Amino acid sequence: MSKPIDNRQSSIGNSLDHKELLKKVRRIQISTKHAVNDVFAGQYHSTFKGRGMEFDEVREYVPGDDIRSIDWNVTARTGSPHIKKFVEEREMTVMLVVDVSASNLFGSGTQMKRDLAAEVAAVLAFSAIRNNDRIGLILFAEEVEKYIPPKKGTRHVLRLVREMLSHQPQGKGTYVAPALDYLNHVSTRKNVTFLISDFMFSDEYEKLLKITARRHDLISVVIGDKREIAWPDIGVVNWCDAETGEQVLVDTSSRNVRERLGIEQTRRAGIVDELHRKAGIDTIRLFAGEPYDKQFIKFFRQRAQRR
Numbered sequence: 001m002s003k004p005i006d007n008r009q010s011s012i013g014n015s016l017d018h019k020e021l022l023k024k025v026r027r028i029q030i031s032t033k034h035a036v037n038d039v040f041a042g043q044y045h046s047t048f049k050g051r052g053m054e055f056d057e058v059r060e061y062v063p064g065d066d067i068r069s070i071d072w073n074v075t076a077r078t079g080s081p082h083i084k085k086f087v088e089e090r091e092m093t094v095m096l097v098v099d100v101s102a103s104n105l106f107g108s109g110t111q112m113k114r115d116l117a118a119e120v121a122a123v124l125a126f127s128a129i130r131n132n133d134r135i136g137l138i139l140f141a142e143e144v145e146k147y148i149p150p151k152k153g154t155r156h157v158l159r160l161v162r163e164m165l166s167h168q169p170q171g172k173g174t175y176v177a178p179a180l181d182y183l184n185h186v187s188t189r190k191n192v193t194f195l196i197s198d199f200m201f202s203d204e205y206e207k208l209l210k211i212t213a214r215r216h217d218l219i220s221v222v223i224g225d226k227r228e229i230a231w232p233d234i235g236v237v238n239w240c241d242a243e244t245g246e247q248v249l250v251d252t253s254s255r256n257v258r259e260r261l262g263i264e265q266t267r268r269a270g271i272v273d274e275l276h277r278k279a280g281i282d283t284i285r286l287f288a289g290e291p292y293d294k295q296f297i298k299f300f301r302q303r304a305q306r307r
Helices: 018-039 043-047 072-078 113-130 154-166 176-186 206-215 255-278 293-306
Strands: 052-060 082-089 093-099 134-140 144-151 192-197 217-224 236-240 247-251 282-287
Touching: 018 113, 018 154, 043 113, 043 293, 072 082, 093 113, 093 144, 093 176, 113 134, 113 154, 113 192, 113 217, 113 282, 134 154, 134 176, 144 154, 144 176, 176 192, 176 206, 206 217, 206 255, 217 255, 247 255, 255 282, 282 293
Parallel strands: 093 134, 093 192, 192 217, 217 282
Antiparallel strands: 052 082, 134 144, 236 247
16 A cells, blocks of 8 residues: 555645636636536436445334335344335545546647546536535555545535646656555545546556456546547657656658557557456546547446446
């Protein structure tokens, strides 16, 4: 398990001053409002209704009660039939496990992958509190760097958004296994977990993925950029690996080179999808700078059909 995390609100990073950060948070709040109120209205609630039925009390049997609800232990002890009464457990906990590694600091258009991850997380968080659910956050790179326990309320969600935007990662690499291990230690009861990452240069996390999928309702949200699959012809470029610092010259004017790069990235994406499919978890694939509402609606409808 990762070392204990400092849960105090971090100071504003050097890359974003206070006013710029507040503007960015406000922009995300406004841009996600339509999705939460109009696009996701009802979809989230019908998909995540809570953990099920919770025991309420034992009472005496009355004609018309379902005999399958009889508590035979209490009945034998008291000498008269009693039944177990249950109520629907409405409150649910949602965890956002968000990748803040260096490979997310890429965007070929108007949006970086990290900004898309923050916006998607905000949509899910606002949807959760509208459903009266609690929402928590884990930020990770090479290890877990920030943990904010689940709470309710708009102020809490805005804090989560600020943390995602202002956090300055200590590590550059992507290590999913420690994040999942940490989640399983801090979340002892079943919750809904959205694992948001680009899964670009990740560690071997298959074992922890399967364990987590058995304990929680785990959904992976894969963040990408179309230019990672379809490289443009811009001549010779100095390509730098954001996580390792390795640099190499790439001749993008060569059609063969562009095709090979696209094939390799598609192969990596296929490995991620297959890994998650074998673990029995749903995968939502999104791209920076492109609308994401249709992908989420498709996901919600598929989940509703399986219920």
